Amino acid sequence: MTLLLLEALGALVLLVFIVWWTMFSGRKNGELPEQVEREKSENADKSDQGPPAGR
Template sequence: MGVILLEALGALALLVFIVWWTMFSGRKGGERRLPEEGKSGDDQA
């Protein structure tokens, strides 16, 4: 019984670590901002 609880606790810890890693390991300055319409000169022909 103790081994099953220990394994479940390990799986839960691994799940929490994976969720934390994917949430907080992005870009240093946050998400990239998209340019607002009309302010960038890239789309002019």
């Protein structure tokens, strides 16, 4: 029984590690600064509007 619990705990630790690794592997200091995220969302909003009228 103890062996099964240790195996389950090991699988859980591995799962948490994989999720953590995939969330933060591409970012130097974790999450992006708030200013950068705000600029990205503003740029995405502008690109959703489509081309200007009259062209």
